[in-house]
Amino acid sequence: MNPAVEAQLISNLKALKLSAVLSHLDAQLRQARESKEDYGEFLLNLSELEVTTRLENGRKRRIREARFPLMKPIETFQFEAAPDLDVRHIRELLEGDYIQEARNVIFMGRSGTGKTHLATALGMEACRQGWRTRFVTGCVLANELIEARNDKSLSRVMKRYASYGLLIVDELGYVPFSKEGAELLFQVLAERHEKKPVIITTNLGFGNWTEIFGDPNLTAALLDRVTHRAHVIDCSWESFRLKDTLKQKPSSNEG
Numbered sequence: 001m002n003p004a005v006e007a008q009l010i011s012n013l014k015a016l017k018l019s020a021v022l023s024h025l026d027a028q029l030r031q032a033r034e035s036k037e038d039y040g041e042f043l044l045n046l047s048e049l050e051v052t053t054r055l056e057n058g059r060k061r062r063i064r065e066a067r068f069p070l071m072k073p074i075e076t077f078q079f080e081a082a083p084d085l086d087v088r089h090i091r092e093l094l095e096g097d098y099i100q101e102a103r104n105v106i107f108m109g110r111s112g113t114g115k116t117h118l119a120t121a122l123g124m125e126a127c128r129q130g131w132r133t134r135f136v137t138g139c140v141l142a143n144e145l146i147e148a149r150n151d152k153s154l155s156r157v158m159k160r161y162a163s164y165g166l167l168i169v170d171e172l173g174y175v176p177f178s179k180e181g182a183e184l185l186f187q188v189l190a191e192r193h194e195k196k197p198v199i200i201t202t203n204l205g206f207g208n209w210t211e212i213f214g215d216p217n218l219t220a221a222l223l224d225r226v227t228h229r230a231h232v233i234d235c236s237w238e239s240f241r242l243k244d245t246l247k248q249k250p251s252s253n254e255g
Helices: 003-015 019-035 037-067 087-094 113-128 138-150 154-163 179-192 216-226 240-248
Strands: 105-109 133-137 164-170 198-202 231-235
Touching: 003 019, 003 138, 003 231, 019 037, 019 105, 037 113, 037 133, 087 113, 105 113, 133 138, 133 240, 138 154, 138 164, 138 179, 138 231, 164 179, 179 216, 198 240
Parallel strands: 105 198, 105 231, 133 164, 164 198
Antiparallel strands: none
């Protein structure tokens, strides 16, 4: 390629922010010459490189911004240790229709049964599909909302939590909320009702949610919203962590 033409082409690619095309330009030019590609094939290959790179970068950015505590894809979930789990239902949820339909997903069961793993796996898949996602524990969310109210930034924070394509609220029920925290969390979940989905993991049955939120009327109103058309998955099998602990525990016959 003429040096002047190459210099101008590189300048144009930088101006257009086509970084993937720029980084693969030499290799693609060499391949085009060797295989005698026509102009259309050459441009198609370059454009596909750019599209693929941007999609992958977007996926990585959304996963980073989701703030998952650990990367737990569905491939690493121990389905054999959860015999009562409807695997087909989980596979259907991974397709993401519940997001389009604004239907909540609630994983309910004792600690250690993989609720957070399943919620994270759905969140990671949502990121791959292009949805802005946020993972947060119930306590952290309540505290953030209280701090925002004190800082007079509550409206901005509420708007942000309302805007996520998918919100994951983990560990709902492990620590009861203050009256203020319960009311603010209710506002977030109520704002998303029938607009954007929420995935909730909880160790308590619905009849015990008053222990978390205190006010029976507020709890009833919240349950009415979050359970409406929701996918409720009962994680009733034994704790994975407890099983692992028992496997590692020396038997009483060992000296």
